[in-house]
Amino acid sequence: MLSYQHIYHAGNAADLHKHALLAWVLDYLTAKDKPLSYVETHAGRGLYDLSSAEARKTAEAEAGILRAERADWLPEDHPLMRALASVRRQYGVNAYPGSPLIAQHFLRRGDSTHLAEMHPAEHDALAEVARGATLYRQDGFQMARAVAPPTPRRGLMLVDPSYEVKTDYADIPPFFQDIARKWNVGTLALWYPILTDDRQRGMIARLSQAFPDALKSEVHFPPAKPGHGMVGSGMFVVNPPWGLGEEAARIEALFRG
Incomplete structure (x- = not known):
């Protein structure tokens, strides 16, 4: 699907949850003087203006x-x-x-970055700011399967689809199992929405069965507008770095407060 543009939702409560954990993991991984790979399946444009008409239309950053x-x-x-x-x-x-x-803020010379984005305008905007990254204008799941295992083998993959393609919920568990077989040392992070109809529940149950030692972090918040289906944010992390559980608990407590 090529209709989704994240500018309408940039900086919202889900971004805050996801990005706080992502930044913590990247900070942890780059503390060691060893090169790593960063792979992202649905990159978006990379940079957002919260004063833009699109961002102000929804004003979701106010709650994030x-x-x-x-x-x-x-x-x-x-x-x-x-x-x-x-x-x-x-x-x-x-x-x-x-x-x-x-x-990009955390990665260093010698690290490797692979970013996929299919939306033409989003891809072009990403190309303007993603310095040193290898960009792919193709399906992110296909890119990840082709790249895994990356070089260097140490690293992180973020899977963050819009879930406009409804089959994502069924396709992601076998995708994660496939990537984990190919890249057993990689940290694999999945963001998912928590929805009023609990559509995500089956996906997370299948992932939890396949990866019993994974970290699951969930936060809940009011819908962005009346009738909006997303009421929370989840992160499922395979091979989580040491200490991520404690950081996730701190972030979750902020949302409960």
Whole structure:
């Protein structure tokens, strides 16, 4: 599907949950002087302007990153806040980084980045900001299967589809099993929406059965507007780094408070 554009949702509560954990993992992985690979299946444009007409139309960032900043949810030295400050210094106070730019903040010379984005305009925008990355204008699941295992073998894959393709819920568990067989040392992270109809539940049950030692982190929040189906955000992480469980618990407590 080529209709989804994340600018309408950038910086929302789900982004805050996902990006706080993503930045923590990247900070942890890059603390060691060993090269790594970062693979992302649905990259988007990489950089968002929260003052744009699209972002202001939904104003979802008000319940996400802007709320977190007003309430001092995350200290200045938190990995996400460090990445956000760096992006704002370069692109302005209303800039918000998507996951490719969060990764770019942490990755070093010698690390490898593979980003897939099918939407033509989103891909072109990504190409303007994703320095040093290998870009793919193709289906992200196909790219991941072709790349895995990447070189270097140490690293992280983020799977973050829009779920506009309804078969994603059925296709992702066997996809994760396939990637894990090929790349058994990789950290595999899946973001998923928590929906009022519990459509995600079967997918997570199948993943939990296949990966009993994986980390599952979920937060809940009010719908962005009346009748909106998403009421929470989930992250399922295979081969989670040591300490991620404690960080996830801290983030979850912020949403409960």
